[in-house]
Amino acid sequence: MNYEISQDVEEIINRIEKENISFRDKTVLVTGGAGFLGSWTCDVLVKQGAYCICLDNLSSGRFENISHLMDKKNFRFINHDISEPIFFGLTHHPRGICIGDISRIDIVMHMASRASPFEFKKYPIPILKSNTLGTMNALGIVKAHNALFFYTSTSEVYGNPPDTAVPTPETYFGHVNLV
Numbered sequence: 062m063n064y065e066i067s068q069d070v071e072e073i074i075n076r077i078e079k080e081n082i083s084f085r086d087k088t089v090l091v092t093g094g095a096g097f098l099g100s101w102t103c104d105v106l107v108k109q110g111a112y113c114i115c116l117d118n119l120s121s122g123r124f125e126n127i128s129h130l131m132d133k134k135n136f137r138f139i140n141h142d143i144s145e146p147i148f149f150g151l152t153h154h155p156r157g158i159c160i161g162d163i164s165r166i167d168i169v170m171h172m173a174s175r176a177s178p179f180e181f182k183k184y185p186i187p188i189l190k191s192n193t194l195g196t197m198n199a200l201g202i203v204k205a206h207n208a209l210f211f212y213t214s215t216s217e218v219y220g221n222p223p224d225t226a227v228p229t230p231e232t233y234f235g236h237v238n239l240v
């Protein structure tokens with residue numbers, strides 16, 4: 062990890078610790094963990110002392126985003142398409158692949174989706190599958206492990222914001238015509 066990125070990761074950790082947010086000792090599954098948002102999340106989780114499982118099919122993400130984490134004891138990379146079922150803590154399941162040696166998942170952060178409008182045109186079906194079947198499979202893991210679920214959705218839900226809402230504060234409710 063280069064110096065600037067490690068400074069930013071420190072800054073993120075300082076800010077979330079001020080809010081008493083800690084992922085230390087939690088087992089966190091990050092789908093889309095090799096992407097833009099996901100890889101930053103993996104950096105923060107590993108540094109904060111979580112056990113971070115990065116699941117990604119490397120469709121739009123890059124292995125270089127996470128390669129510096131591969132030798133960390135609290136990081137694991139699983140190359141998998143979340144549109145296909147995956148089961149943790151089981152050695153056999155008729156419907157999908159199993160990761161038997163990880164029996165506990167505390168949090169699922171679901172970020173596995175290409176995010177650019179150009180890609181929406183080029184890969185509509187895989188993106189649809191990631192956000193439907195992928196979300197269903199991620200929620201299946203949540204249910205099986207009684208975990209928390211975090212979903213990044215899209216900034217499009219805010220509609221077309223005025224310039225004053227960029228960058229977008231947490232208090233911003235959006236600019237969407239629902240009629």
Ligand SMILES: NC(=O)c1ccc[n+]([C@@H]2O[C@H](COP(=O)([O-])OP(=O)(O)OC[C@H]3O[C@@H](n4cnc5c(N)ncnc54)[C@H](O)[C@@H]3O)[C@@H](O)[C@H]2O)c1
Pocket residue numbers: 092093094095096097098099116117118119120121122123141142143144172173174175176177190191195213214215216
């Ligand atoms: N970037 C932003 O500013 C922003 C803002 C709001 C929400 N989001 C949402 O966050 C999510 C991630 O965005 P990003 O900017 O990091 O995109 P990204 O393309 O950099 O990352 C997506 C990651 O998901 C992986 N992926 C895609 N489909 C997959 C599948 N079926 N199975 C496993 N892995 C898969 C890709 O390989 C990639 O690593 C998207 O859902 C996006 O809509 C992004």
